[in-house]
Amino acid sequence: MFKALFALLSVLFSLSASASGFTFLSKVSNAIHTEEHVLTFTLIAGLLIVVGMIYRSQLASVGNAIIPDKGVSFRNIVEAFGEFIYNLCRSTMGEKEAKKYFGCIATLFTFIFISNLIGLIPGFLPPTDNINTTLALGVFVFIYYNFHGIKEQGLVGHIKHFMGPVWYLAFLIFPIELISHAVRPVSLALRLRGNMFGDHLVLSIFSGMLPYVVPIAFLVLGLFVCFIQAFVFSLLTMVYISLATAHHDHDEHEAH
Amino acid sequence: MLKLMTALVTFVIAAIAFADETGTVAATAGNVIHSASNYTDKTMFAMAAAGAITFAAIGGAIAQGKAASVALEGIARNPAASDKLFTPMIIALALIESLVIYAFVIAFLIKPTV
Numbered sequence: 001m002f003k004a005l006f007a008l009l010s011v012l013f014s015l016s017a018s019a020s021g022f023t024f025l026s027k028v029s030n031a032i033h034t035e036e037h038v039l040t041f042t043l044i045a046g047l048l049i050v051v052g053m054i055y056r057s058q059l060a061s062v063g064n065a066i067i068p069d070k071g072v073s074f075r076n077i078v079e080a081f082g083e084f085i086y087n088l089c090r091s092t093m094g095e096k097e098a099k100k101y102f103g104c105i106a107t108l109f110t111f112i113f114i115s116n117l118i119g120l121i122p123g124f125l126p127p128t129d130n131i132n133t134t135l136a137l138g139v140f141v142f143i144y145y146n147f148h149g150i151k152e153q154g155l156v157g158h159i160k161h162f163m164g165p166v167w168y169l170a171f172l173i174f175p176i177e178l179i180s181h182a183v184r185p186v187s188l189a190l191r192l193r194g195n196m197f198g199d200h201l202v203l204s205i206f207s208g209m210l211p212y213v214v215p216i217a218f219l220v221l222g223l224f225v226c227f228i229q230a231f232v233f234s235l236l237t238m239v240y241i242s243l244a245t246a247h248h249d250h251d252e253h254e255a256h
Numbered sequence: 257m258l259k260l261m262t263a264l265v266t267f268v269i270a271a272i273a274f275a276d277e278t279g280t281v282a283a284t285a286g287n288v289i290h291s292a293s294n295y296t297d298k299t300m301f302a303m304a305a306a307g308a309i310t311f312a313a314i315g316g317a318i319a320q321g322k323a324a325s326v327a328l329e330g331i332a333r334n335p336a337a338s339d340k341l342f343t344p345m346i347i348a349l350a351l352i353e354s355l356v357i358y359a360f361v362i363a364f365l366i367k368p369t370v
Contacts, residue, residue, distance in 0.1 A: 091343075190354070190361055194357030198360060
C-alpha cells in the first residue's frame with residue numbers, strides 16, 4: 001500500500017519536473033549530436049524487437065502453441081493485441097486481404113501506439129510530436145498503398161481509378177482525385193503530430209500549474225487520445241489500401 | 257424578442273463606449289497599421305492566431321456534437337448494435353477533429369512572429 005503511494009507521488013513530482021522541459025534522452029542526444037525524436041524512436045524499435053524475440057522464444061518452448069496459457073501471461077497479452085488488430089483488419093478489408101496486409105498494419109499500429117504512450121511517462125518526449133516522424137510514416141503509407149494498388153491492378157488500372165466512375169467526367173474528377181491523394185499523407189502526418197503536440201503541451205502546462213493530484217485527469221485524457229490517434233491512423237491506412245486494391249467484379253451485376 | 261433587442265442594443269452601445277479614441281493618422285510609408293496608436297503588426301498576428309483556433313474550435317465542437325448525438329441515438333434505439341456503431345463514430349470524430357488540428361497547427365506557426 002505504501003509502495004503504491006510512493007510510486008504515485010514520485011510520478012507526480014516528476015510530472016512537475018518534466019513540465020520544466022527535462023527529458024532523459026536529452027542528455028544522450030546532446031552527447032551524440034542526434035535529434036531526440038530519432039533516439040526515442042530507435043528505443044521503441046529496440047523495445048519491440050525484444051518483445052518479439054521473447055514472444056517467439058516462449059512460443060517455441062511451449063509444447064502445443066495453439067493452446068493459450070491460463071490467466072494473464074505475456075503470451076496472452078501479445079496474442080490478444082494481435083487478435084484485436086486482426087479483427088479490425090478483417091472487418092475493414094475482408095478475410096483474404098487481411099492476411100496479406102496484417103503485418104504492415106499491425107506494425108504501424110504498435111509503433112504509433114507505443115510512441116504516443118511513451119509521451120505520458122514523465123521524462124520522455126513522444127517521437128510523434130515532431131512532424132519529421134509523422135511525415136515519414138505518412139509518406140511510407142502513401143508509397144505502400146500506391147505500390148500495392150499498382151501491383152494488384154497494373155499501372156493503367158491504377159490510373160483508371162483516378163478517372164472516376166464515368167468517362168465523360170474524367171477531366172473534372174482527375175485533378176480532384178490527384179489532389180486528394182496527394183493530401184492524404186500530409187493529413188495523416190498533421191493529424192497525428194497536432195494531436196500529440198497539443199496533448200503533450202496541455203499536459204506539461206497543467207502539470208506546472210496545478211497541485212500534484214489534478215494532472216491525473218490529463219493523463220487519462222492523454223491515454224485516450226494516444227489510443228484513438230493510433231487507431232485512426234491504422235484505420236485510415238486500411239481504408240486507403242482497400243480502396244486502392246479494390247476489384248470491381250462486374251459479374252455481380254447479373255446476380256440481381 | 258424584446259429581450260433580444262435590448263441585449264443587442266446594450267452590446268452595441270457598450271462596444272462604442274469602449275472603443276479606442278486615438279487619432280488615426282494616415283499610415284506613413286506602410287510600416288504600421290495606425291501610426292499614432294498602440295496597435296502594431298504584432299497585434300494583428302496575435303489576433304489572427306487566437307481567431308484561428310477560436311473559430312476552428314466552435315465549428316469543430318458543433319460538428320462533433322452532431323456526429324456523437326446521432327450515434328448515441330442509434331445506440332439507444334438498438335443497444336445490440338453498439339459495437340458496430342462505435343467504430344464509424346470514432347472515425348468521424350477523429351476526421352472532424354483533424355480539421356481543428358490543422359487550424360491549431362496554423363496558430364502555432366503564426367505564434368513565433370508575435
